[in-house]
Amino acid sequence: MTIRAYFLPFLLFSIALFAACSGPPERGDSYVITMKDNFFEPAELRIPVGASVTFVNAGEAPHNAVASNGSWSTESAFGSLIMLAGDETTLTFDEPGVSPYYCTFHGTAQGAGMYATLIVGDETVVEEVEPVAAPERAGESVTRHVPADYPTIQSAVDAAAPGDLVLIEPGVYREQVNVSTPNLVIRGTDRNAVIIDSEFQRDHGIFIAGADGVAVENLTVQSARINGLFWTNVTGYRASYVTAIDASVYGIYAFDSTDGLFEYSYASGSRDSGFYIGQCDPCNAVIDHVISEYNALGYSGTNASRQIFLLNSIWRNNGVGIVPNTLDSELLPPVKEVTIMGNAVYNNGRMDVPMRAGEWPINGNGIALMGNKRSLVERNRITNHWNNGIYVAPMLDDNFYSSDENIIRNNVVEGSGRADLALGGPAGPGNCFQGNDAATSMPPGLSTLLSCNGPRLPLRLELTAFTDMAGRAVQGAQGWNPQIPIGSVPKPPPQPQMPGGAEAPVRPAVNVFADYPLDMDAITVPDLPDGVTVTQTKTPTLFGLLVGGYWINTLFGLYGGLALMSLFALWLALALWDLSTDTARRSRGSVLGWTGAILFVPLLGLIAYYVAGKSRLPVWARLFLLIVPLLVYIAVVLGTLLGSGAI
Amino acid sequence: MQTFLSLYLYILPIALYATWVGIGLWEIVTRPDMGRGAALGWMAVILLIPVLGILAYYIAGKSAIPAWQRVTLVGGGVLAYVVLYAVGSLAGGVV
Numbered sequence: 001m002t003i004r005a006y007f008l009p010f011l012l013f014s015i016a017l018f019a020a021c022s023g024p025p026e027r028g029d030s031y032v033i034t035m036k037d038n039f040f041e042p043a044e045l046r047i048p049v050g051a052s053v054t055f056v057n058a059g060e061a062p063h064n065a066v067a068s069n070g071s072w073s074t075e076s077a078f079g080s081l082i083m084l085a086g087d088e089t090t091l092t093f094d095e096p097g098v099s100p101y102y103c104t105f106h107g108t109a110q111g112a113g114m115y116a117t118l119i120v121g122d123e124t125v126v127e128e129v130e131p132v133a134a135p136e137r138a139g140e141s142v143t144r145h146v147p148a149d150y151p152t153i154q155s156a157v158d159a160a161a162p163g164d165l166v167l168i169e170p171g172v173y174r175e176q177v178n179v180s181t182p183n184l185v186i187r188g189t190d191r192n193a194v195i196i197d198s199e200f201q202r203d204h205g206i207f208i209a210g211a212d213g214v215a216v217e218n219l220t221v222q223s224a225r226i227n228g229l230f231w232t233n234v235t236g237y238r239a240s241y242v243t244a245i246d247a248s249v250y251g252i253y254a255f256d257s258t259d260g261l262f263e264y265s266y267a268s269g270s271r272d273s274g275f276y277i278g279q280c281d282p283c284n285a286v287i288d289h290v291i292s293e294y295n296a297l298g299y300s301g302t303n304a305s306r307q308i309f310l311l312n313s314i315w316r317n318n319g320v321g322i323v324p325n326t327l328d329s330e331l332l333p334p335v336k337e338v339t340i341m342g343n344a345v346y347n348n349g350r351m352d353v354p355m356r357a358g359e360w361p362i363n364g365n366g367i368a369l370m371g372n373k374r375s376l377v378e379r380n381r382i383t384n385h386w387n388n389g390i391y392v393a394p395m396l397d398d399n400f401y402s403s404d405e406n407i408i409r410n411n412v413v414e415g416s417g418r419a420d421l422a423l424g425g426p427a428g429p430g431n432c433f434q435g436n437d438a439a440t441s442m443p444p445g446l447s448t449l450l451s452c453n454g455p456r457l458p459l460r461l462e463l464t465a466f467t468d469m470a471g472r473a474v475q476g477a478q479g480w481n482p483q484i485p486i487g488s489v490p491k492p493p494p495q496p497q498m499p500g501g502a503e504a505p506v507r508p509a510v511n512v513f514a515d516y517p518l519d520m521d522a523i524t525v526p527d528l529p530d531g532v533t534v535t536q537t538k539t540p541t542l543f544g545l546l547v548g549g550y551w552i553n554t555l556f557g558l559y560g561g562l563a564l565m566s567l568f569a570l571w572l573a574l575a576l577w578d579l580s581t582d583t584a585r586r587s588r589g590s591v592l593g594w595t596g597a598i599l600f601v602p603l604l605g606l607i608a609y610y611v612a613g614k615s616r617l618p619v620w621a622r623l624f625l626l627i628v629p630l631l632v633y634i635a636v637v638l639g640t641l642l643g644s645g646a647i
Numbered sequence: 648m649q650t651f652l653s654l655y656l657y658i659l660p661i662a663l664y665a666t667w668v669g670i671g672l673w674e675i676v677t678r679p680d681m682g683r684g685a686a687l688g689w690m691a692v693i694l695l696i697p698v699l700g701i702l703a704y705y706i707a708g709k710s711a712i713p714a715w716q717r718v719t720l721v722g723g724g725v726l727a728y729v730v731l732y733a734v735g736s737l738a739g740g741v742v
Contacts (some may be wrong), residue, residue: 444653543660558697562661567694569665574673621676624687629694 032056033116035063035083038106038445040116046374046405049096049121056088060103068100068109072301096121099423122376122407122452127307129259129514132235143167153177153196155187160184160577165506168194168219182212183236183508188219189501190414191241192494198224200248200486205229212236213508218498220248223487227253228267231260238283238509239265241498248489250276260285261512264496267292269489271354273300274318279330282306284513293317294489296355300346302327305336307513311523312342319355319363321345322383326371328398333363338375342523346383349417354484357476361469363387364417369509371395373428374405379525382420384536387546389413389438392431393424393465396647404428407453413438414538418546421446424465432456440538450635463561464544470560470637473646552640561581567629571606572598574625577600578615585616654734656728663724667701668693670720671710678711 031051034041037059047053055074057063062082066073075081078089081104093099099118100111107113142161146168150156154177156166162183170193177186177196186206188194196205196219205221205228210213213236220243221228228244229238229252237260244251244267251267251274254260258280267274267290274292276299277285283304290313292298301308301324315321322345326334342635349364362368364387369375371394382389390408395401405428413420414438421437423431423446432440434452441447442462449457474482498504540547545557575598579591594613597605609615610622617625641647673695675686689708693700704710705717712720 157667440653444657445650448650543664544657562664563694563697565661566665566668569662570669570672573665573669577673578671617676620683621686622689624690625672625694628691634693 019100030054032209033065033118034058034182034480035065035114036101037061038063038103038114040065040101040103040114042116043534044117044119046119047093050092050094051120051564052090052092053118054088054090055083057083057085060085063103063114066104066109066110067103068102068115071099072101073097078530093120095117096123098123103152110557122409126518127282129307129511131511131514141165143506145169146173151361155188157184162213163506163508167502170194172197174199177202177206179206179208179211179214182214183510184211184213185215185217185506185508186219186513187217187498187502187504189196190495191218191243192220194219196221198222198228200225203227205244208234208237208501210230210234213510214238215240215507216242217504218242218501220245221251222378224248228251228270231255233257235259235263236509236512237264238512241265241496243267243492243495244274245269245492246489247271248486248516250274250300252290253277253278254285255279258282258284259511259513260509261516262287263289263363264498265290266492266495268294268492269486270295270297271356271486272359273297273323275299276301277308278302279332280304280308281332281336283308285309286311286432286513286516286518288312290314291303291316292351293492294350295319296353297321297323298345299323301335301338302323303330303332303335304338305332305334308338309520310338310340310343311516311520312526313344315343315366316347317350317353318348319350319353319359320365320368321348321385322367323365324369324372324375326395326397326401333397333399334373334401336373336375338369339520340375340377341379341520342526343380344383344526344528345380346528347382347385349386351482352484353489354486355481357479357481360476360481361472362391362393363472363481365389365391365411366416367391368393369403369406370402372403372406375407377408378410379405379523380411381525381528382411382416383528383532383534385413386417386536388418388422388442388465389416390418390436391421391424391465392427393420393469394426396466402426402428403431405430405451407432407434408436409434410525411436411438415534416440417536417539418442418541422465423450423459423462424469425461425463426466427460427462429458429460430456442544444542461565462544464557467556467560467637468545468549468553470641470646471550471556474552474556474640475550477644477646491634556640559589561632563629563633567633568603571610571625574617575606575609575613575615578617579609582616585614597611649735649738652731656731656735659724659728659731663728664698664701667705667721667724668694671701671704671708673711675704680711701737727731 031053035057065066095445103114107115141163143165144156166186168188172195203226208231215238218241224247227250228247231254234257239580242265246269251270253276255278274295284307286309288311298318299322324338345366366382366385366389368391392403419440419442421441432452433446543562
């Protein structure tokens, strides 16, 4: 056997471990902003308070950087406003805040030309979105009455011009409405009595493909074979006072679309998620004052990044409450900078709701950030979840995505079975937990040891949450997860009507985000509604595993988590014992040298010692110790995952 | 204090388990009375069956470690865990 043959698994393991330890820069690292002809790179940079940034002129022309509000300038450090090609200077930023800046030669303080943004600390940034010109149309907005003027919604939509109102009287409409005309408003006169029923035979209730600016208001869509309301590839969309029931996939859904709003809407019984925004960056989207219940997921947001705000909503009785996530099956991974604020998230973790196999691995969590970068979870109330209240976790799809630099602060988390706050490993750097009213965490001490303002210790390798997901992925692939038929969850009571009803102003979904009054400072932690109390109690854990969990999850936890950790400890202990008791044969230099190599070169130092360190352990024992357990652990976990079709 | 106790109780079983395995394996590869086949067999049992494997070796592996020391090694750790867990629970819950 050559050395190379048994080196391979260790290299893989080492690489995995190093990958888990690398990532975006942290406190104490140096940051560089490059000035080119004529722009700054990166256009937006986020740094910790107290960090230094080096500005480098990598262009041909002279440049500088001056804060739009005049609070700092490269002149103060460099001594001149003129930095020539190759010049560089370093500034330190001690005040938190959002600081737009520009080059006085090639840009303006107002944001034209060579202009960029520096964010110091954990500030939330809402970027202004440039409004677009109001759509032109010939003549007045025409109201198309259904069924008085048009027998079907589709015939009214087909006849409508941009800016028209399609106004629907009460009735059950057994049709799929396809919209290709932009800037329509499709409105019911009675939210609870205007029903588009897909009867599980038609794909979508309303399908808006490529038609910008379509708003849907005050009606109900139900029993879609795919989605209740579905926008794709549009700029400008809005759902207001819409009820979406029993969709086979998503209730209210916007894909590959920007500039949108879901407000005062309700979704239940979806086999995937009630509300879904997917594949956009920046999304420029808001979800405000919605209710999502009895879905597999309350909210799912695959690769829906930046300028996306989930506010003041109720997510209850779902399998999981809120799940911004990264998947390779959609473009623009990974998911970044989602803001979740002022939500009441309670009593999720239901197993009697329809779900696809893919949702089972995260069942039981309130808010789950799966492979998120720089998301913010703040001022939410999260109550009664059998697994974790707030769960920051990696995502394994075709690629592995750790969660990095997420901020979890000032939430109230109570009644969690495993832990109120959980950081699942391998996690990336910079995640922090500050000011939460939370009693438990996994690993313990997150609020103390990974606080946003204090030290952040690298508690990033709590593997049992990940092995638990892997175990349930196997169950899902085998169909062992709960199989609940669509349409079996409780029907919602009548939902509130849109103010103004049929007479409300006709507002196509144009400049939705730019016109939306985002006031996040006013948001407070919501109360639990009457009748909801904290009922979930803490479940004991051992090795981080829920006591009494599914056997396959326990198996994965033992082989994929505990055994790997203790194997490393074992290698370390045997090597150090061997070295420190081998005084008869070894010089002090040899002992110190090898001890240093083992301690300072993670994993590789140990392996080098066992390979070339003249250990007293017989070769056959070393070979067995290094190779067999690792191969078996990997085989047990990977083989089960592959064999079951889970990956 | 609560955080410290919880962190300790989280880490203690993992560290203890690694210690049990480390001590058991060191004995196996260095004891003169065990042939290579038997040693490999016990190593396999210990490394491939988490938790139960090492307990089986201490019980049935004819370890040269005196019985009272083996009982202390395993039972002492378990006892410490149970007692501290109980104390923590009484003192406001192990978080």
